[in-house]
Amino acid sequence: MDITVFLGAPGSGKGTQAKKLAETGNFQHFSTGDMLRAAIHAGSEVGLKAKEFINRGELVPDGVMIELIANALSKLPSSTRAILDGFPRTVPQANALDKSPGTAVTRAIFFEVPNSLLIDRLTGRRICEKCGQPYHVKFLPSSAGEKCERCGGKLIQRPDDNENVVRRRLEVFAEQNDQLLHYYDGSKKLRRINADAAVDKLQSQLLGLLK
Ligand code: AMP
Numbered sequence: 001m002d003i004t005v006f007l008g009a010p011g012s013g014k015g016t017q018a019k020k021l022a023e024t025g026n027f028q029h030f031s032t033g034d035m036l037r038a039a040i041h042a043g044s045e046v047g048l049k050a051k052e053f054i055n056r057g058e059l060v061p062d063g064v065m066i067e068l069i070a071n072a073l074s075k076l077p078s079s080t081r082a083i084l085d086g087f088p089r090t091v092p093q094a095n096a097l098d099k100s101p102g103t104a105v106t107r108a109i110f111f112e113v114p115n116s117l118l119i120d121r122l123t124g125r126r127i128c129e130k131c132g133q134p135y136h137v138k139f140l141p142s143s144a145g146e147k148c149e150r151c152g153g154k155l156i157q158r159p160d161d162n163e164n165v166v167r168r169r170l171e172v173f174a175e176q177n178d179q180l181l182h183y184y185d186g187s188k189k190l191r192r193i194n195a196d197a198a199v200d201k202l203q204s205q206l207l208g209l210l211k
Contacts (some may be wrong), residue, residue, distance in 0.1 A: 001073070001102055002081045004210060005088060008111030008182055009173045010166070011121035013195050013202065016134050017111075018085040020203050021210070026078055029070055032065060032087040033159045034132050037158075054160055057168030059089055059176075066096040073103050081210075091179050108184035109209060111195035115170070128153040140199070 006014040015031055021028035034137060036054060039047030050060045059065075069087050076082065078192060088094040097103045113121075124137040130153030135142045142149045160169065184190040191209050 001076060001078055001099070003084065003103060003105050004082070005084045005094075005097075005105050005108045005184075006086075006111060007108055007177070007184075009113060009118055009177075010169045011118040011125070012087045012111035012113045013199070014111055015132075016140070016199060017202055017206055018083045019133065020199070021083055023208065026081060027083050027210075028076070029083050029085060030069065030087070031085045031132075032069060032086075035068060035072065036060065037132070055165070057160055057165040057172060059172055060089055062096075064142075065089075065093055069093075069097070069161060070100060070103070078102065085200045088180065089173075090176050091183050094180060094183050105184070105189060107191060107209070108180075108189050109206070110181060110190060110192045112192055113195045117196060119163065119166060122161050122169075123163050125161050126155040126157055129156045130154075142152060184197070 006018060008014050015033070015169055018027075018031065019031040021027045036047065037052045040051050040054075041047070046064060049064055053060045065087065069084070073082065088097060094105070121136065121139070124139070126135045126137060126142075127133065128135075128148035128151060131148060131151045133148050133150050134140070135148075135155060142155060144152070146155055147153065148155060160166070181190060192211070193202070193205055197205075
């Protein structure tokens with residue numbers, strides 16, 4: 001398997017780019033945030049465990065997350081090109097990927113965005129209730145107004161995109177990120193990308209890095 005992990009703050013555009021890459025048909029997108037939201041929606045055991053952490057802007061414990069991603073990756077053919085968006089978020093998670101058979105990471109791409117942009121990006125974000133497609137009230141509005149332009153679903157604000165929770169999520173990110181960058185830099189797998197750029201421009205840069 002070819003595994004790329006997307007690193008970057010909440011709101012740095014990882015999900016938007018990963019979804020676009022998946023639409024090319026050449027990559028499979030795994031968003032642990034989307035998986036957890038689906039688990040909450042379904043009322044599963046993982047969802048029940050995760051909900052309180054998510055709503056407070058804290059990380060869900062490593063044990064839960066490692067099992068979740070291991071299950072998702074275990075079913076894939078070895079020809080898969082996987083994009084992991086939102087995993088790993090801690091060094092123990094990164095270690096778990098590299099240690100399990102067949103899931104060693106090929107490259108890590110860090111989406112660099114000035115901190116000052118993130119609060120606006122996150123609090124203005126809307127997602128489709130049905131398919132999870134992200135939008136932004138100012139920077140990426142839906143051409144279908146309050147509906148998703150892809151599937152017609154209703155656009156909602158994530159409960160953890162309110163300003164107080166967003167501030168905590170950014171703090172949590174800052175606490176973990178340097179160690180993660182160091183981890184992937186150490187194995188020469190780290191690439192950095194200036195993610196303060198238009199969606200299409202960023203996508204073509206990513207396609208270059210993923211060749
Ligand atoms: P995201 O959609 O990636 O912003 O994730 C939403 C929330 O899900 C995060 O704020 C965390 O509470 C939780 N979460 C998602 N991925 C992970 C992970 N790899 N480790 C711990 N918590 C996670």
